[in-house]
Amino acid sequence: MSVIAFLGAGNMAAAMVGGLLKNGHAHAALRCYTESGQSARALSALTGITRAESIPALLAGADLLVVAFKPQHLATRDAALVEASSGKLIVSVMVGKTLAQLQSAFPHARAWVRAMPNTPGKIGAGVTGWCAHTTLADADRALVDSLLSPLGLALEVTEAQINDIAAISGSGPAYFFEFAAALSAAAQQIGFEPEVAKRLVTQTLLGSAQLLAQSGAAPETLRNQVTSPNGTTLAGLRKMEEARLRETVLATVRAAQARGLEIARES
Ligand SMILES: NC(=O)C1=CN([C@@H]2O[C@H](COP(=O)(O)OP(=O)(O)OC[C@H]3O[C@@H](n4cnc5c(N)ncnc54)[C@H](O)[C@@H]3O)[C@@H](O)[C@H]2O)C=CC1
Numbered sequence: 001m002s003v004i005a006f007l008g009a010g011n012m013a014a015a016m017v018g019g020l021l022k023n024g025h026a027h028a029a030l031r032c033y034t035e036s037g038q039s040a041r042a043l044s045a046l047t048g049i050t051r052a053e054s055i056p057a058l059l060a061g062a063d064l065l066v067v068a069f070k071p072q073h074l075a076t077r078d079a080a081l082v083e084a085s086s087g088k089l090i091v092s093v094m095v096g097k098t099l100a101q102l103q104s105a106f107p108h109a110r111a112w113v114r115a116m117p118n119t120p121g122k123i124g125a126g127v128t129g130w131c132a133h134t135t136l137a138d139a140d141r142a143l144v145d146s147l148l149s150p151l152g153l154a155l156e157v158t159e160a161q162i163n164d165i166a167a168i169s170g171s172g173p174a175y176f177f178e179f180a181a182a183l184s185a186a187a188q189q190i191g192f193e194p195e196v197a198k199r200l201v202t203q204t205l206l207g208s209a210q211l212l213a214q215s216g217a218a219p220e221t222l223r224n225q226v227t228s229p230n231g232t233t234l235a236g237l238r239k240m241e242e243a244r245l246r247e248t249v250l251a252t253v254r255a256a257q258a259r260g261l262e263i264a265r266e267s
């Protein structure tokens with residue numbers, strides 16, 4: 001069984017470790033490392049995987065290195081990574097950082113992959129876009145698949161699309177959670193207890209997502225099925241139109257896209 005090493009032990013590393021374990025990957029074949037050791041200790045305690053005490057210990061005998069720290073950490077990475085990652089497959093989930101930047105940071109690796117998952121991957125309901133610097137060997141493709149498919153849908157895309165995927169589905173859960181928080185706050189404003197507001201909003205979001213996925217209908221069609229002529233929904237939707245919701249959403253995506261490109265330029 002391939003030994004998989006995680007550099008970083010936060011949200012995304014925990015999601016991938018959880019998925020691998022659920023799919024039968026052995027605890028002993030998974031390791032994590034962080035600089036301070038704090039979150040690696042917590043992930044190790046939670047999942048039973050090994051916490052490595054150093055970069056060489058993390059990578060000795062490992063086949064795959066998952067780079068799951070923040071893009072800003074790439075500039076201050078441990079110099080030991082150059083030698084320790086020699087011959088390994090690299091999969092980075094860092095937003096913004098390009099395949100060329102990965103090749104320069106891990107110059108002796110055998111292959112480089114850039115992936116963009118999202119947090120619903122924690123429950124196997126995510127979507128991940130990924131690309132490699134070149135066509136992967138079959139064994140490496142299988143290894144990438146074993147890492148990403150437990151998170152949900154995995155799509156191979158071009159590198160040019162990765163930053164756009166980050167702006168849509170990478171950041172997307174935060175957009176929907178912000179909307180859920182706003183609807184929940186409004187429910188409380190009109191008199192619901194917080195717990196009731198949360199249940200109303202959560203079930204509405206879940207049901208709407210399931211209906212969208214299962215019906216195959218366009219969101220506008222499903223919206224229209226809710227919207228009676230001169231009814232309550234129309235009155236509400238008019239406020240969204242007045243507030244230019246669609247322009248705000250487009251500006252949101254463009255800002256995320258631009259920030260991804262900016263991160264690529266930051267050292
Ligand atoms: N959270 C999200 O929704 C998504 C995050 N990503 C990417 O995943 C990466 C990780 O994000 P999260 O897991 O959310 O962050 P996080 O803050 O939860 O975890 C970051 C981890 O990196 C560790 N770390 C910090 N400095 C380090 C160093 N020098 N060496 C080793 N480890 C170090 C921290 O201790 C922590 O365990 C980021 O690059 C982000 O762009 C990608 C898609 C979605």
Ligand SMILES: O=C(O)[C@@H]1CCC=N1
Binds near residue numbers: 095166170171
């Ligand atoms: O906000 C971020 O930078 C990361 C990338 C996509 C989702 N979270």
